[in-house]
Amino acid sequence: MRIVRIEASVVQVELIKPYVTADSRKQGMTEKHSVVLRMFTDDGLCGIGESDPSPTFSPESPESVMQVIRHHTGPAVLGMAPDNLVALHVKMDSVVLDCPFAKAAIDVAAHDLLGQALGVPVYQLLGGQVRDQVPMIWPIGSGTPEDNAREAVTKVEEGYGSLHIKFGALGPEEDVARVKAIREAVGKDIPIMVDVNQGWDLSTAIRTIRRLEEFDLRIVEQPVPAWDLESMAKIQASVDLPISADESLYSPHRAMELVRRDAARVFSLKTGKCGGLFRTRQIAAIAEAAGLPCFVNSMIEMGISVAASLHLAASIPNLVEHGHALMSNLRIKDDILLPDSFRYEGRNILIPEKCKGLGIRLDEEKLERRTLDRFVLEI
Ligand SMILES: [Mg+2]
Structure with missing residues (x-):
């Protein structure tokens, strides 16, 4: 089995509701461009992968991912066997440094291909399955305390058991007022995490997090810039x-x-940000060895990436107990997967049983309609 053809497309999808975060520069995101990659083998299989970079989140963009795949990682893996995941990563690392989002698209498609070829789910390739469902968290973008509290109540009534509140687009005073309003509206039993998306400096972070402790939060994510590990x-x-x-x-x-x-x-953890399933599973193992839990997170992404993260979540024993961000496809208007690709029980997403590979199906017509740019590499 060899990789003989790669098709990469930039796909545009719209969000159901604009999403305001510190890294969307306050104006709110209304649409998202993602890269969809289809990888074909000489024995007729097709694996699918997706990558969802955002240039305000990290250095890659959909356009840079397309260029890296087109000129570096794509030509490097053509002709290789997709069943040797280690060799694929060694090869990709030998032709381009870093670029985890670009490598993730090929990694996820290779896992899908290998699962299909062996007749097993992707989580089996990641070590096995330790849970049969995952609770979903609901993310709330920046807005007024009243609007955010109203959305929080609506989502809790819909069955979401935990909330992920975006911070950092507004000032700390306004963000503290938002979380106060949300906590009062949903009561004390709903786990809440906040995500600052690099929006604070050291002193603002320490001062504000101390004020947040009375609201019984679970996690504060990324309070300062990505590079500032000292802070x-x-x-x-x-x-x-x-x-x-x-x-x-x-x-x-x-x-x-x-x-x-x-x-x-x-x-x-995000499969795109971390370079694909292979590398993300390594990161989860480092966390496990250090005694740390993992939160399965998402970019604004379509169902292919959600499926990849779902298989990942199935295989990781050390997850936080509250919900995970496996709802991204529910925030976009028109996913490119066929509607039967996921099963839910309330607001838990179920791990697929007996599927081969990722266990999802592309809607070819939608992929075609939503494609802005495309290239093909062939042997
Ligand atoms: Mg985050």
Whole structure:
């Protein structure tokens, strides 16, 4: 079995509701461009992958991912066997440094291909299955305290058992008022985490997190810029709340550095950001060895990435107990997967049984209609 053809497309989808975060520069995101990759083998199989970079989140963009795949990683893996995941990553790392989002598209498609070829779910390739469903968290973008509290109540009534509140687009005073309003509206039993998306400096972070402790939060994610591990460590040493590393965590090397510095007590995992399933599973193992839990997170992404993260979540024993961000496809208007690709029980997403590979099906017509740009590489 050899990889003989790669098709990569930039796909545009719209969000149901504009999403305001510190890194969307306050105006709110209304649409998202993602890269969809289809990888074909000489025995007629097709694996699918997706990558969802955002240039305000990390250095890659959909356009840079397309260029890296077109000129570097794509030509490098053509002709290789997709059943040797280690060799695929060694090869990709030998032709381009870093670029985890670009490598993730090929990694996820290779896992899908290998699962299909062996007749097993992707989570089997990641070590096995330790749970049969995952609770979903609901993310709330920046807005007024009243609007945010209203949305929180609506989502809790819909069955979401935990909330993820975006911070950092507004000032700390306004953000504290928002979380106060949300906590009062949903009561004390709903786990709440907040995500600052690099929006604060060291002193603002320590001062504001101390004020947040009365609202019984579970996690504060990425309070300071991704590069500033020294401040991450100082914040974690100064407050009781666990600090989660998201933008700061994008490779196994970074995971080791965060552990060495005690700079985060939760690891936020995203298959794209971390270079695909193979590398993300390594990062989860580093967290497990350090005694840290992981939060399965998402970019604004379509169902292919959600499926990849779902298989990942199935295989990781050390997850935080509250919900995970496996709802991203529910925030976009028109996913490119066929509607039967996921099963839910309330607001839990179920791990697929007896599927081959990712266990999802593309809607070819939608993919075609939503494609802005495309290239093909062939042997
Ligand atoms: Mg985050």
